[in-house]
Amino acid sequence: MAHSSRAALWRLRLCTRCDWFRSAPSKARTWSPKSRSFHSSSAKRTDGVFRELTAMRVRTPWIEALRKQQAEGKDPTAASGKPEVPKDRKLSPKRMDDSYHSVVLPLAQDPWLLDTYLNSSGHIRLGTIFMDLDALSGIIAYKHTGDDVTTVTASCDRIVINHPLTEICDLELSGKVTYATGRSSLEISMQVAKAPKEGEEVKDQDVLIHCTFTMVSLDPGTKKPVNVNPLIVETPEEKRLFKLGERNSKIRKQRKETALIKHTPNDLESDLIHAFWQKQLLYHDPYDEQRKPDNVHFMDSTRLQTATIMMPQFRNRHHFMIFGGFLLKQTFELAFTTAAAFAHARPTFVSLDPSTFQNPVPVGSILYLTATVVYTDPPLIGAPGEQFDQESKYTRVQVRVDSKVRDVEHGRSKPTGQFNYTFTVEKNIRVMPRTYHEYMMYLDARRRAEQVRQTLEEEGVELSPKTAEESVTE
Numbered sequence: 001m002a003h004s005s006r007a008a009l010w011r012l013r014l015c016t017r018c019d020w021f022r023s024a025p026s027k028a029r030t031w032s033p034k035s036r037s038f039h040s041s042s043a044k045r046t047d048g049v050f051r052e053l054t055a056m057r058v059r060t061p062w063i064e065a066l067r068k069q070q071a072e073g074k075d076p077t078a079a080s081g082k083p084e085v086p087k088d089r090k091l092s093p094k095r096m097d098d099s100y101h102s103v104v105l106p107l108a109q110d111p112w113l114l115d116t117y118l119n120s121s122g123h124i125r126l127g128t129i130f131m132d133l134d135a136l137s138g139i140i141a142y143k144h145t146g147d148d149v150t151t152v153t154a155s156c157d158r159i160v161i162n163h164p165l166t167e168i169c170d171l172e173l174s175g176k177v178t179y180a181t182g183r184s185s186l187e188i189s190m191q192v193a194k195a196p197k198e199g200e201e202v203k204d205q206d207v208l209i210h211c212t213f214t215m216v217s218l219d220p221g222t223k224k225p226v227n228v229n230p231l232i233v234e235t236p237e238e239k240r241l242f243k244l245g246e247r248n249s250k251i252r253k254q255r256k257e258t259a260l261i262k263h264t265p266n267d268l269e270s271d272l273i274h275a276f277w278q279k280q281l282l283y284h285d286p287y288d289e290q291r292k293p294d295n296v297h298f299m300d301s302t303r304l305q306t307a308t309i310m311m312p313q314f315r316n317r318h319h320f321m322i323f324g325g326f327l328l329k330q331t332f333e334l335a336f337t338t339a340a341a342f343a344h345a346r347p348t349f350v351s352l353d354p355s356t357f358q359n360p361v362p363v364g365s366i367l368y369l370t371a372t373v374v375y376t377d378p379p380l381i382g383a384p385g386e387q388f389d390q391e392s393k394y395t396r397v398q399v400r401v402d403s404k405v406r407d408v409e410h411g412r413s414k415p416t417g418q419f420n421y422t423f424t425v426e427k428n429i430r431v432m433p434r435t436y437h438e439y440m441m442y443l444d445a446r447r448r449a450e451q452v453r454q455t456l457e458e459e460g461v462e463l464s465p466k467t468a469e470e471s472v473t474e
Contacts, residue, residue, distance in 0.1 A: 053103060053135040062312040065319040076320040077362050084221035085148055091182065093232045096241070099144040099188075101136065102174035104195045109170060124168070124473045126349055127329035127336075129192060129209070130159065134325030136173050137188045137213040138317070144177045144186060145228045149217040152360070153324035154185065156419075157248050159211040159352035160456065163204075164471030170195035172202065177231065178212075178238075179245020184225030187245040188213045208473070211352075212248060220318075251451065255354070260440050268383050269446075273439050275381045280434050296380060296430045297342065299438045302373035304338045306330075309408070312363045322361040327403065327417060328352075331369060335399040335421040336474060338371040342397060342431070347423035349474060350396065353452050355419040365405045367416070373431045374400045374438075375445035380430040395430070397423045398445045420448055 069076050107114045107124070119125050134153060141151040175190030190213070194206040217228045233242045265273065283292040308330065316323035332352070339347040361367055375398040378388040401419040406412070433442040 053132055053139070060319065062315070062319070066312075069320070076318075077360070079223040080221045082221045083219050085219045085226050089148070091227060091229045094144060094177075094229045095232050095234070096176050096178060096238055099140050100174070100176040101140050101143060102172055103132075103136065105132070105171045105173065106195075107170055108168055114168065119474060122472075124165070125329075125333075126474045127332040129171075129173075129473075130328040130332055130352075131325035132173055133159070133190055133192070133209075133211060134213070134323065134328055136175060136190060137215065138323070140175050140177060140188050140190075141186065141215045141217075144180065145217050148220075149226055149228070150220045150223075150318060151215050151217045153213060153357050154216040155214045155252070155354065155356045156328065156352055157187070157212040157214060157252070157354050158452065158455075159209060161349060161351070161471070161473075162207045162210050165194070165208055165473055166471070168472060171208070172196065174202075178241040179249070180228060180231045182227055182230035184218070184227060185214055185216050185249075186228055187248060188215060189241060189244075212245075214248075214252075252354070255451075260444055265440075265443055269443050272381060272383060272443070272446075276433060276439065276442075279381060280432070292432075295428050296432050297373075299372060299374065299431055299433045299442070300435075302338060302342045302431060304334060304341065304371045306334055306369045308367050308369075310361055310363050310365050310367055310405075315363050320363050322363060322367075324357055327357070327361065327367075328419070330367070331371075331401040331403065331417075331419040332421060334369050334371045335401050335419070336423070338373060338399050339397045339421075339423040339425060342373045343395070343425035343427040343429050345425045345427045347397065347425050348471070350422040350424055351452060351456075353398070353420040353422060353448050355417065357417045359405070359414050359416045361403075361405050361416050362407075365407055366410070368404050368406070368413070369401055370403075371399055371401045372441065374398055374441045375449055376429065376431045377449055378430075379446075380432055391428065393426060393428055395425055395427055396449075397425055397429075397431075398449060399423065400441060400445060420445070422449070422452070 074080075105113070105117070107117060117124050117128050137153065138151065145151055172193050172195040173190065174193075175188055177186050178189040179187035190211050191202075191207050192209040193202045194208070196202050196206070217226055218224060219226050231242065233239050264270075282288055310322050312319075314322050314326040332349075336347055336349070377396040377398075378390055378392055382388055399421045401421070403416045403419070404413045405416050431442075433439045
C-alpha cells in the first residue's frame with residue numbers, strides 16, 4: 001500500500017512539473033539542481049549503411065511491408081506475370097551528369113559515425129564502405145531510369161585501391177552512369193576520395209577507391225529485362241568513360257564465352273595441371289627426399305564457411321530482398337579472414353576482381369558463404385617462359401567466395417553469386433590444388449589475375465605492397 005502511494009505521489013509531481021513547464025515563460029523554465037531531468041541519447045547505430053543513403057534505400061518500415069504482404073497473401077518475390085512497365089514509355093537520352101550523386105561521410109567530424117566504420121585495430125572497414133557504394137549505385141541508377149522499373153546489381157566489375165589513406169578523414173562518395181546503350185544494363189562508375197574543401201575539386205592523389213558496378217533494370221511484374229534511357233556522350237572525358245564501359249562489356253561477354261564451364265583448358269593450362277599433378281606425386285612419394293615445403297598449402301585446407309539468416313534490416317527498397325551491399329560486406333570480411341588464416345599475417349586489400357550476383361537473396365533465408373584461397377602470385381608453378389620472383393617476401397592471395405541460399409526449412413538451394421578478392425600478405429606462401437575441381441578454380445583465378453593485371457597496367461594503377469600496408473583501411 002505504501003509503495004502504491006509513493007508511486008501515485010511521484011506521478012502527481014511529474015504531472016505538476018509538466019503543466020508548469022508548458023505554462024511558464026521560456027526564461028523561467030529552469031530546474032533546481034536537485035531536480036531529475038529526462039533525456040535521450042543520440043542514435044549510435046553500428047554496422048549499418050550511412051543514414052543519408054539508408055533513407056533513400058528503405059522507405060517503408062518492415063512491419064508495414066510485412067502486414068501488407070500478409071493481407072494480400074502473395075509471394076512478393078515471385079513474378080506476377082503482368083507487365084507493369086508500358087511498352088511505349090519515353091526513353092529520351094540522358095546526360096551522364098543527370099545521374100550524378102555524391103555524399104560526404106563526416107568520419108573525422110563525427111566520432112560516433114566513425115565508430116560504425118572502424119575495426120578493432122582502428123582501421124576503416126572496407127566492407128562497410130562497399131555497402132555504402134552499393135547503396136549509392138542504386139540511387140544513381142534510379143536517377144537515370146526512374147522509379148517505374150526494378151533495378152538490381154548484376155555484377156561488380158572491380159573495386160581497386162588507387163591511393164591509400166594515411167589518416168582518418170571525411171570521405172566523399174560520388175558517381176554517375178557512364179555507360180548505357182538503351183538496353184537493360186547500365187554501368188555506374190564511382191569513387192571514394194578525401195572530401196575536398198568547399199569550392200575545391202577532388203585531386204587525383206586523394207582518390208582512395210575507384211569502382212564500377214553493372215546494374216540491370218527489370219519489369220517489376222514480369223521480372224524480365226526492360227530497356228532504359230541511352231546516354232548522350234559529348235565531352236572528351238565522357239567519351240573516355242563510355243569507351244571504358246564498352247571495353248568492360250566486351251570483357252564480360254568474352255569471359256562467358258571462354259568460361260571453363262563451357263570449354264576445356266587450353267594447351268598451356270593443361271600443361272600446368274600436369275605439372276601440378278607431377279609435383280603432388282613427388283610430395284607423396286615415400287622414396288623421394290623432396291617433401292611438401294612448409295610454405296605450400298593444399299587448397300582444401302584453406303576453406304572457411306559461414307551460415308547467416310537474412311534479417312530485414314538489410315533489405316533493399318523492394319522490401320523482401322537483401323541489398324547487394326550487405327553481401328559485399330559479408331563476403332569481403334570472410335575473404336579477409338580466410339586470407340589471414342591462410343598466411344598467418346594481416347592481409348592488405350588490393351582489389352575486388354570481376355564478381356557476379358546471380359540470384360536474389362530473400363529476407364528470412366539462410367545465406368551460406370564458402371571462401372577458398374584459389375590462387376597465389378608468385379605461383380608455385382609458373383607457365384613456360386613466365387618470370388617471377390619465387391623468393392619474394394610478399395604474396396598476392398586471391399580468395400574466391402561462393403554464396404548460395406536456402407529457405408529456413410532447408411529446401412532446394414540456389415547459387416547467389418561469386419566474389420573474387422585479392423589481398424597482399426607479407427609472407428612467402430603458396431596454394432596448391434589437387435583435385436580436378438580445384439584445378440578449374442585455380443585456372444579461372446589465374447585467368448582473372450592476368451586480366452586484372454593487364455587492365456591496371458593500361459590505367460597506370462599499381463601500388464607497392466609497402467605503400468598499401470601504410471593505409472588506415474583494412
